[in-house]
Amino acid sequence: MIDIRIQSADFDAGAQIERLAELRLAGLAAFVARLEAREDVDEIWIDHHAVLARAELARIVEEAGAKWRLGGLVLIHRHGRIAPGGQALFAGATGSSAGAAQQACAWIVDQVRGRGPFWRKDVLGDGAIRWWGPPPDAR
Amino acid sequence: MAALEILYYGRFRDAIGRDREEVDLPSHVLTVDDLIAWLRGRGDPHSSALREAEAVRAAVAGEWAERSDSVFGAVEVALFPPVGVF
Numbered sequence: 001m002i003d004i005r006i007q008s009a010d011f012d013a014g015a016q017i018e019r020l021a022e023l024r025l026a027g028l029a030a031f032v033a034r035l036e037a038r039e040d041v042d043e044i045w046i047d048h049h050a051v052l053a054r055a056e057l058a059r060i061v062e063e064a065g066a067k068w069r070l071g072g073l074v075l076i077h078r079h080g081r082i083a084p085g086g087q088a089l090f091a092g093a094t095g096s097s098a099g100a101a102q103q104a105c106a107w108i109v110d111q112v113r114g115r116g117p118f119w120r121k122d123v124l125g126d127g128a129i130r131w132w133g134p135p136p137d138a139r
Numbered sequence: 140m141a142a143l144e145i146l147y148y149g150r151f152r153d154a155i156g157r158d159r160e161e162v163d164l165p166s167h168v169l170t171v172d173d174l175i176a177w178l179r180g181r182g183d184p185h186s187s188a189l190r191e192a193e194a195v196r197a198a199v200a201g202e203w204a205e206r207s208d209s210v211f212g213a214v215e216v217a218l219f220p221p222v223g224v225f
Contacts (some may be wrong), residue, residue, distance in 0.1 A: 033225045046224055047148055049217055051201035088224060113223060117198070119149030120224035131150035133223055 001063075001072040002019040004057050006048065008061040008080035011050045016074050023139055027098030029105035031091045037084035040129075041122045046088065049117040053077070060111045067107070068100040075108060077116060115132070141166075143210065144148075145178075147188075148219035154188030164210070171197045172206045174216060194220055 001023065005011075013032050020028050035044050057075055064073065076090040089112060093104040120132035143164045152158050168177045175192050178185040189195055197204045200218040210216050 035225060047152065049146070049148055049198060049201075049219065052198050052203070052217070055201065056203075113225065115222065116224075117148070117219065117222050118224045119219065119222065121150075121153075129153060131153070131220075133150075133221060 001074075002061060003074045004054075004061055004127065006050070006053055006057065007078060010078070010087060011076050013087065013090055016076070016092055020074060020092050021074045023094050024049045024093045025101075026096050027101035028094040029088075029092070029098075029102040031105050031109050032087055033089035033109070035082055035084060035088050035120070037122060040124050040126075041084045042125050044074055044084060044086070045121040045123065046082060047119040047121065048077075048079040052117045053079075056115055056117060057084065057099065060092045060108055060115065063111075064104045064108050068093075068095065068104040070095040070100060070104055070135045073104070073108075075112070077112065077118065079118065109132045123139055141212070143174075143213060144215045145174075146215060146217040148217060149222075150220050151188050155184050169209060169211050170206065171199070171204050171208050171210055174210050175206075175218070178218075185217070186196055189218070196221060 017030050070093050072094045074092040078088050091105050091108045093101045095101045122130040141164050144161050146159045147155050166175050175195050179189050195218050199213050
């Protein structure tokens with residue numbers, strides 16, 4: 001089972017783990033990334049390039065499938081408005097080898113972090129905007 | 140002159156003040172690098188938004204593009220800063 005989603009809605013990490021657990025394989029690893037933010041942040045927006053994001057997440061999953069023998073893989077990336085502390089990413093992998101599931105899950109998260117065409121904007125309480133990552137003039 | 144749709148993502152969207160625009164590309168603009176240089180040459184807000192040219196990433200027709208890749212004949216080019224949300 002491979003399920004890749006890019007959605008604005010929140011997800012139930014427990015339910016996703018349950019879906020993977022139904023495959024009854026020896027190893028299951030799951031990871032959730034939350035959007036940690038300073039206290040002055042009111043809301044967070046995730047911008048994304050939809051076409052490129054779909055293609056890139058599919059490529060990452062395909063590459064993981066070539067590296068490790070997996071029975072199931074779920075990858076969910078959210079976009080749009082997310083409350084500070086909200087969930088942004090779910091990655092779950094299951095396989096007959098616990099090590100493979102663990103390594104694949106960690107690898108996928110790393111790849112999505114570095115290659116996924118998503119950008120984060122923090123909107124502060126006073127309306128100011130702060131884009132995630134080093135500003136161009138800080139380099 | 141050929142019509143090209145340019146899409147902006149991330150901080151470029153705010154810096155340029157729009158998420159897309161259609162431009163008539165002069166014939167000497169052949170690569171992603173040429174396109175960035177040409178846009179910067181048009182003045183603000185593009186020149187400020189894209190001033191750190193090495194920090195500009197691109198996708199042509201929905202696929203990652205290198206700076207030396209061609210935009211000739213492309214219908215859509217996306218420009219954005221380095222990716223990442225957490």
